Amino acid sequence: MREKIKISVIIPVYNAELYLEKCVNSVTTQTHRNLEIILINDGSTDNSGLICNQLASQDERINVVHTENRGQASARNKGIDLATGDYIGFVDSDDYISHDMYETMLEKSLTENADIVQIGHYVVSPNGEKINTEKRGETEYISYKDSIRANVIEKLIVSSICDKLFRSSLWTNIRMADGYYYEDGMVLLNLLRISKRVLLIENVGYYYVLSTNSTQRGPYTIKHLKSCLYEPKYYYEFFKNYYKELTDYGIALYCFRAMRGYRFAQSIANLDENKKEDYEAQFKEKFITNYLLLKKTHFFKGLSIYQKTALYIFSKSPKIYLSLFSAIKK
Structure with missing residues (x-):
């Protein structure tokens, strides 16, 4: 029954x-x-x-x-x-x-x-x-x-x-x-x-x-930064072990989460400047390593012009990317 x-x-x-x-x-x-x-x-x-x-x-x-x-x-x-x-x-x-x-x-x-x-x-x-x-x-x-x-x-x-x-x-x-x-x-x-x-x-x-408690709507914390580093690693390792055909998606996620994490780091109140610089360096390192790999994949060809442009701008200057992202959001 x-x-x-x-x-x-x-x-x-x-x-x-x-x-x-x-x-x-x-x-x-x-x-x-x-x-x-x-x-x-x-x-x-x-x-x-x-x-x-x-x-x-x-x-x-x-x-x-x-x-x-x-x-x-x-x-x-x-x-x-x-x-x-x-x-x-x-x-x-x-x-x-x-x-x-x-x-x-x-x-x-x-x-x-x-x-x-x-x-x-x-x-x-x-x-x-x-x-x-x-x-x-x-x-x-x-x-x-x-x-x-x-x-x-x-x-x-x-x-x-x-x-x-x-x-x-x-x-x-x-x-x-x-x-x-x-x-x-x-x-x-x-x-x-x-x-x-x-x-x-x-x-x-x-x-x-859509309440003020939403993870994506802030306020952002160190936990957000740690998550932007951990999540793509989790996905990449999962695909490598269980679904090798999607490892390119894991590489792309490294790039996009690095960009997100870099943005979040600018918005965390009272974040120690040394910690901020350390996280920014980690996000840039993850991005650069994986962006070079991503451009060689078939998955990259399927990305939108907007996504490819954002990736390119961040690769050249995260600061310019931040300015453009803020302007678009407004």
């Missing part, structure tokens, strides 16, 4: 008092009732911890864990460790979901024997105004190379774990890279690698809220 299948929903919480109640209520009111809702309060300094406790007192399916602040990846890993469901889903504490999202994805997983199901999503403002809609036609992947290509090259499989439902067995030996941002995309590579069937469905059910 479908109603006996338990879904563990993991919600990492950090300073989300403005959004948390709406987020959790969208989960507790799911049409699929057999849920285990795990709130990991990651050392919040606002009223989020109190709100977590209040919500748990109203619904016995909610389990609250309070931890020291260690970041979203650590909080999610803690939730995975505690999860007892047949399936695992993730919701960020400033987002929310449609009332039947998990029932819809579970039904598809069971009827199509899919290890991972991805649903479409809306991008919305904090007041609920729809900014963008991302959905795909129903598509299945039974080769991990096809699903990984659909993720990193074709961008059909979104590099997020929040718009997906996973069989919990996939997570037996997999956890997220702790201490870095962009953990979704990195862990998804390995989940796609071990999945026998991945299904994209036409329904739309997840609401990404």
Whole structure:
């Protein structure tokens, strides 16, 4: 019976008092009732911890864990460790979901024997105004190379774990890279690698809220800089080991993350000048080494004129690149 299948929903919480109640209520009111809702309060300094406790007192399916602040990846890993469901889903504490999202994805997983199901999503403002809609036609992947290509090259499989439902067995030996941002995309590579069937469905059910807590919207920190160095290394090593045909993508990622990291370094408040110069030097070194390699690859030919121009300008002068990037953003 479908109603006996338990879904563990993991919600990492950090300073989300403005959004948390709406987020959790969208989960507790799911049409699929057999849920285990795990709130990991990651050392919040606002009223989020109190709100977590209040919500748990109203619904016995909610389990609250309070931890020291260690970041979203650590909080999610803690939730995975505690999860007892047949399936695992993730919701960020400033987002929310449609009332039947998990029932819809579970039904598809069971009827199509899919290890991972991805649903479409809306991008919305904090007041609920729809900014963008991302959905795909129903598509299945039974080769991990096809699903990984659909993720990193074709961008059909979104590099997020929040718009997906996973069989919990996939997570037996997999956890997220702790201490870095962009953990979704990195862990998804390995989940796609071990999945026998991945299904994209036409329904739309997840609401990404463009809140001030977004990793990409700042304020930027040393963690952003470390992540811009670590992420491309992770991708490159993964492709070298499991999908050699995409190692060129790893080389390109080294270049683009070096450019991003160099930009971030200019925006970090109170960053020691010596540390700033050290990170800038690391980003320039990573860029130069990999840009020379990238230009010799077939992948480089497929880049847009805009991308090739940005790469060229950065190779000649990171300072000029920064000025032009700022002007375009304005």
